[in-house]
Amino acid sequence: MNVAVCVKQIPDPAAPGELDPSTLTLKRDGKLILDDSDSYGVEMALQLADQAGGGEVTLVSMAPRGETGGLRTALAMGAAKAILVSDDALAGSDALGTAKVLAAAIKRISPDLVVAATESTDGYTGTTPAQVAELLGMPSVTFANKIEVADGAVRVHRQTEAGYDEVECPLPALVTVTAGVVEPRYPSFKGIMAAKSKPIEELKVADLGLDPTQVGAAGARQEMVSVEEAEERQAGEVVVDEGDAHERIIAFLEQLKVI
Amino acid sequence: MxxxxxxxxxxxxxxxxxxxxxxxxxxxxxxxxxxxxxxxxxxxxxxxxxxxxxxxxxxxxxxxxxxxxxxxxxxxxxxxxxxxxxxxxxxxxxxxxxxxxxxxxxxxxxxxxxxxxxxxxxxxxxxxxxxxxxxxxxxxxxxxxxxxxxxxxxxxxxxxxxxxxxxxxxxxxxVEVPDLGRANDARVLERHVEERAGPKLDEADVVVSGGRGLGQPDNYAMVEELARLLHGAPGASRAIVDAGWVPYAYQVGQTGKTVKPTLYVACGISGATQHMVGMKGAKNIIAINKDQEAPIFGIADLGVVGDVHKVLPRLIDALKARS
Incomplete structure (x- = not known):
């Protein structure tokens, strides 16, 4: 079974984010790393391919400047190869533009299963996977917290407001995974060394047959109007626990009439 | 227009x-x-x-x-x-x-x-x-x-x-649904309702959440106990959801639920932006954290610099003694 995993390479979330003053979009000019949210999808894909008795896991990513840092991490985990779409024309792409690129890249490998995170850590739009599925004319099951593949179908526990739905869907299909669905492996030293020579196919917008006006800032058809300081929430009283802090909390709860 | x-x-x-x-x-x-x-x-x-x-x-x-x-x-x-x-x-x-x-x-x-x-x-x-x-x-x-x-x-x-x-x-x-091709091939086989005692997380008047500062999964029981005593719902930071301590449905924050309760109690949560965006609309916030530099104290109405493993048991005992 061949699995494609959509992975995003993002600025280190531990570093404070910054807006480009001219476009008011998030700066992405530093080094990019594998989005943690995607490590679950990579791990899931590796396990499913393994359980199916073979097949390849291919990473699909769109990133500026031919960035491969995050892809190497996922290749080190065990993915076989990667497709990276990197093109100056893609700067300023929104979720739909990104979905067009990912869908076109996925089409080239015709996978049995497409795996993505429910949303990225930096942009957290959360619509790209459904957009990819629609563009591919594929069924999708989003918010999976358990996945099995058997007899040409994927069986998923899909998160709902009330609990979860057991959903079955014939392949090929797209599934999005929630964090914690599996425990992502740490790349081994051997894996890291092997990743260095694994193939990363780098493509341009033209290679995908996409119209450049459909992607990037022009295709996004949206603009940031302004950024303002939000109403500040003031810090209140801070007490250091000397063995009696619970009494202060009780008093506060009484004041709020919670108790 | x-x-x-x-x-x-x-x-x-x-x-x-x-x-x-x-x-x-x-x-x-x-x-x-x-x-x-x-x-x-x-x-x-x-x-x-x-x-x-x-x-x-x-x-x-x-x-x-x-x-x-x-x-x-x-x-x-x-x-x-x-x-x-x-x-x-x-x-x-x-x-x-x-x-x-x-x-x-x-x-x-x-x-x-x-x-x-x-x-x-x-x-x-x-x-x-x-x-x-x-x-x-x-x-x-x-x-x-x-x-x-x-x-x-x-x-x-x-x-x-x-x-x-x-x-x-x-x-x-x-209205008519056009031909969907394969896009509509997924089938729900069975719906499972997970019984959660008490109010729903996003509707509760009181939310008590736990984070990495709890140290280990078992300690989340203290968060649930405190939530129960305050007739509220237990929640969680992304860190402990990712770590598999509690299900995704408990997550409060950017990638989880947005809550606006009368009272939010953050236990062992440092206050990553990811978390704060989902709870800063609470009317009142109590934070318990051992690191006094934790960002959560910047928005808490009552901040307790202390060890959740000590403060929570005492608070729970005191509340039990009242009821």
Whole structure:
């Protein structure tokens, strides 16, 4: 079974984010790393391919400047190869533009299963996977917290407001995974060394047959109007626990009439 | 260009419109002159009075989609209406599991962009403008579309307050679902309802959340105990959800639930921006954390610098002694 995993390479979330003053979009000019949210999808894909008795896991990513840092991490985990779409024309792409690129890249490998995170850590739009599925004319099951593949179908526990739905869907299909669905492996030293020579196919917008006006800032058809300081929430009283802090909390709860 | 017609994706549970649906209807009414609901399910007639009372004059429905999922058929039916000339200026969708499926698929089908994580909506110079909390809610960004509509917005829960208008039942209009090809092949085999004692996380008056500072999974029991004693719901930071201590449904924050309780108690949570954006709307915040530099203290009404393993047991004992 061949699995494609959509992975995003993002600025280190531990570093404070910054807006480009001219476009008011998030700066992405530093080094990019594998989005943690995607490590679950990579791990899931590796396990499913393994359980199916073979097949390849291919990473699909769109990133500026031919960035491969995050892809190497996922290749080190065990993915076989990667497709990276990197093109100056893609700067300023929104979720739909990104979905067009990912869908076109996925089409080239015709996978049995497409795996993505429910949303990225930096942009957290959360619509790209459904957009990819629609563009591919594929069924999708989003918010999976358990996945099995058997007899040409994927069986998923899909998160709902009330609990979860057991959903079955014939392949090929797209599934999005929630964090914690599996425990992502740490790349081994051997894996890291092997990743260095694994193939990363780098493509341009033209290679995908996409119209450049459909992607990037022009295709996004949206603009940031302004950024303002939000109403500040003031810090209140801070007490250091000397063995009696619970009494202060009780008093506060009484004041709020919670108790 | 002003805003005339607005569609609200109306979700329901067991024949009752969800809270977020009523929030979006209130938002739509404040922005446009005509508000219509777009829904699915076996019995739209039973939804019509509530939808109407909240301002929807019409409720389009695709009917029962089961055992399929709503994303593909509802989006396709909406797109078909738009393409047939019945187009709204705006489509409002809640940040829910099904809502995001519908919004994503509608966006791709109509080739229209979508703005998500909206926390407020205004019309400025006749243009629908969305507000987004960024950098953990310290700043508000405003955005708008520059191309043709409909303008699709995905709105976070608790951004608006539901309000009845006293309108009569919405007129139910059944719409066609075009051929979906393979897109609608998923089938729900069985629905599982997970029993959770106490109020729902996003409706509770009191939320008690735990984070990495709890040290180990077993200690989450203290959070649940405190939530129970305060008649609230237990929640969690992303860190311990990712670590597998508690299910995703417990997560409060940017990637989880937005909560606006009367009281939020953060136990062993440092206050990553990811978390704060989901809870800073709480009326009152108590934070217990051993690191006095933790960002959570910057927004807490009462901050306790201390060890949750010591403070929580004493607090729980004191509350038990009172009851």
């Amino acid at each position: 002003g805003v005339d017609k607005i569609w609200v994706l109306a979700e329901s549970v067991e024949g009752v419109p969800t809270a977020t649906t009523l929030e979006l209807l209130a938002a739509a009414r404040s922005l446009g002159s005509t508000v219509e609901a777009f829904t699915w399910g076996p019995d739209t007639e039973s939804l019509a009075p509530v939808l109407g009372a909240h301002g929807a004059t019409r409720a389009y429905t695709v009917g029962d989609v089961s055992p399929g999922l709503p994303g593909a058929p509802v989006a396709a039916a909406m797109a078909a209406q738009v393409q047939a000339g019945n187009a709204p200026d705006m489509v409002l969708v809640a940040t829910t599991y099904d809502g995001r499926d519908v919004a994503g698929r509608l966006s791709a089908r109509l080739d229209r962009p979508v703005l998500t994580n909206v926390v407020n909506l205004t019309v400025e110079d006749g243009v629908p403008t969305s507000h987004h909390a960024i950098f953990g809610g310290t700043q508000v960004a405003k955005a708008r579309f520059t191309g043709p509509g409909p303008a699709i917005f995905v709105v976070r829960a608790k951004s608006f307050v539901p309000e009845e208008t006293g309108g009569g039942p919405a007129e139910v209009v059944t």
